[in-house]
Amino acid sequence: MTGAAARWRALVAVAAVVAVAAIDATPAAAEYGDVVINRRAERGGVRPVVFPHWFHRIRFRCKVCHSELGFRMRAGANDVLMADVIDGKFCGMCHNGQTAWGAEQCDLCHSGKPGTPPGIQGGNETRGPGRW
Amino acid sequence: MRVRRALVAVLVAVAAAASAQVAYKRAWPTLAADGLHDPASPALAILQEPSEALSALPPDFAGNLVNWMASLDGGYIKPRSTVLADTRVTLRSTDVLLKRTGELPLVVFPHRQHTAWLDCTNCHDQLFQQKAGGTMINMFLILQGEKCGVCHGAVAFPLTECARCHSVARGSDAEKTFRNLVRE
Structure with missing residues (x-):
């Protein structure tokens, strides 16, 4: 191999390592277990909802929402209407202006980027890598 | 030749720096x-930024970089168990051994860590029978988001962390501490 060819190969290798390092060092996009709720939100004229598991699990054990409040453990399995929340069901059990902010604070939950499809984000999804 | 050796040295240094960054830097996007x-x-x-809340918690290198069990056990977080007055909280500490693991070490399922977060009804009997060994579980189902995969890979530590579940060597003393797949 000529000196020039060897140098080129080495340069390409360095560039590849730098590229991989840059990708590795970039933090993951969504936080692990973030759930986007957007089956009706945008059609109703508001931003999608972003539900952060990380924030809630610091304050409540899984069993509070997934047993007491009746949220099934599968993104998309809970057909929650805004009317339910206002009636004190599901999110409305705490988001009532007492335990947490109330339903009139639309923007705080409806804070998602327009066009974001519903589903769990930031992990390998509840569907698992078999369907990546 | 000297140029090539220098380039290799640079390459190794960059790779080392990159892996060190991945291993030690915990960063959450805003x-x-x-x-x-x-x-x-x-x-x-x-809204609270993830880095503000999560950087104070014990570290992990998978999921969202927090060891949630250590956070709970160490008192770093004190999440409520109930919001209703009459809810009964059930805790259990029995370990269950899962032996159909092919060539991998056996799996220990610890009830203590799971009941700290979850209610019995979250798993029983929809996902798992209450009798040890009574449920068909395999990695195909888990990778499809069924059984353990309902949570692991989405909100609990991900499926890349094989040894956290596959933790008991076949024929080891630890295996002998189980009787009929159960250890009280």
């Missing part, structure tokens, strides 16, 4: 940059 929140939303000035 809400405005997470790709989910609308940077124009007025909520972003009010």
Whole structure:
């Protein structure tokens, strides 16, 4: 191999390592277990909802929402209407202006980027890598 | 030749720096940059940033970089168990051994860590029979988001962490501490 060819190969290798390092060092996009709720939100004229598991699990054990409040453990399995929340069901059990902010604070939950499809984000999804 | 050796040295240094960064730097994207929140939303000035909450918790190198069990056991977080007055909280500490693991070490399922977060009804009997060994579980189902995969890989530590579940060597003393797949 000529000196020039060897140098080129080495340069390409360095560039590849730098590229991989840059990708590795970039933090993951969504936080692990973030759930986007957007089956009706945008059609109703508001931003999608972003539900952060990380924030809630610091304050409540899984069993509070997934047993007491009746949220099934599968993104998309809970057909929650805004009317339910206002009636004190599901999110409305705490988001009532007492335990947490109330339903009139639309923007705080409806804070998602327009066009974001519903589903769990930031992990390998509840569907698992078999369907990546 | 000297140029090539120098390039190899640079390559090794860059790779080492990159892996060190991946291994030791815990970083969470800001809400405005997470790709989910609308940077124009007025909520972003009010909502808590993940880094503010999570950087104070014991570290992990998978999932969202927090060891949630250590956070709970160590008292770093004190999440409520109930919001209703008459809810009965059930805790259990029995370990269950899962032996159909092919060539991998056996799996220990610890009830203590799971009941700390979850209610019995979250798993029983929809996902798992209450009798040890009574449920068909395999990695195909788990990778499809069924059984353990309902949570692991989505909100609990991910499926890349094989040894956290596959933790008991076949024929080891630890295996002998189980009687009929159960250890009280």
